[in-house]
Amino acid sequence: MKIAVAKGDGIGPEIMDAVLSIFNANNVPLEYEIVEMGKWVFDKGFNNGMTPEAKQTIENLGLLYKGPMETPKGKGVKSINVTARKTWNTYANKRDFQTLHGVDTVFSKAGIPINITVVRENIEDTYGGIEHMLTHDVALSRRFITRPGSMQVIRYAFEMARQKNAKRITCGHKANIMKITDGLFLECFYEVAKEYPDLKADDIIVDDLCMKLVTRPDNFDVVVLTNLQGDIVSDLCAGLVGGLGFAPSANIGDHISIFEAVHGTAPDIAGKNIANPTALLLSGLAMLRHVGLTENAAIIENALLYTLENGVHTGDFGDKSTPAVNTTQFAEAIISNFGKQPQAGAKEIIANKPGTPTPMKLQSNAMMVSTEAEEETIVGVDLFIESDEQPAAIAEKCQRHAGVKFKLVNISNRGTQVWPTGSVYTNLVNQYNVRFESIEDYPLNQQDVIGLYVSMSGNFKICSFELLNMWGDKKAYSLAQGQ
Structure with missing residues (x-):
């Protein structure tokens, strides 16, 4: 071979x-x-x-x-x-962390054994590296979480947990804040969990997970996370067993797999x-087992x-x-x-x-x-504009462009609502999100949105825009903080 x-x-x-x-x-x-x-x-x-x-x-x-x-x-x-x-x-990054006798840590000295496997989604999230400067003061990174990509890595994690004879598999997430992206990952986790009734499946917010890992790591068995969170948590777990010098890494794909040491080049x-x-030897041993x-x-x-x-x-x-x-x-x-x-x-x-x-x-x-479960409709648009004006002045200009199909419903700055209500104590940057929705929820098409874009461009530099979609009666977009 x-x-x-x-x-x-x-x-x-x-x-x-x-x-x-x-x-x-x-x-x-x-x-x-x-x-x-x-x-x-x-x-x-x-x-x-x-x-x-x-x-x-x-x-x-x-x-x-x-x-x-x-x-x-x-x-x-x-x-x-x-x-x-x-x-x-190689959609699944698998890292095994176990107590190694002869490698002293606070946990080995306390007699607390560690045997944790972290499975990290490896393709998506902020690691897409898709970034833009929207204004000279405002940078944007796009975070992609997809249903097919989430299902791939989560199903791998459940299969691996079963082979490991694990009793528990935990989804680490931040769905309390990122309700759509991490929410989708968590939804996929519990969808796959139904196929594995022999495994105890639960979830935990990632900051709480980190606290519990450094207090009682022996309570965890298999943990699956999105890419960035998984990167951070896997390095945390490496610290529990002695550092990255004892952290093997396998990147598993359907056709090609990569086995590597994840520490630096020193x-x-x-x-x-x-x-x-x-670390490289342990990664190589995982490779040997991978090929039988x-x-x-x-x-x-x-x-x-x-x-x-x-x-x-x-x-x-x-x-x-x-x-x-x-x-x-x-x-x-x-x-x-x-x-x-x-x-x-x-x-x-x-x-x-x-x-x-x-x-x-x-x-x-x-x-x-x-498969798209319900009918998709466009019900509005978020226009991300550059401006150093006050919210009320921006709203006045935007309302002139709303026409007969749109109504201005919200203006936010860095995710916090500043119009129609807000606080003068909210600090602003020179990039706003102005949200237009259709009047009486009348379905819109892309030509309607482009017409609004062209009209608005007479007053503002439009940095980017996002359609407001709905599937059935479910909103596929988040609300601003305070909206």
């Missing part, structure tokens, strides 16, 4: 070489095709951080094992890590052969756990009264411990059942569209 390997930047090549030496010593039946990705590829003029040959190789093989990679700063280019995940639709220690390869090499994975993980229990450590962790080993020596210690069983957390050795990661050859992009 052949997989693509990108060694990465900074400490990437040395920790990847260490891990591959462990795999080779265990006769892991893999071949490695090295591909060109990372900052040095950006520097050669490839704006997505990978050569066309690397992209084609990964798509042919279906599996990428990668070291940490750096994105050049100040050059307007996108993160190579995010680009890779999104390009190949350029300050690059080339010194002192980096900790544990369960026996190799168990033998190597048991050797790793045994090595940690016996106090072998690199300079970033462990008992400072005992000498640290370098990267190569750490790998050699693991190899010497093949066949040994740790006192805690030993993995069952299950015979390999290797599959193949080779993806299906696709001829076109998959279009994910759910």
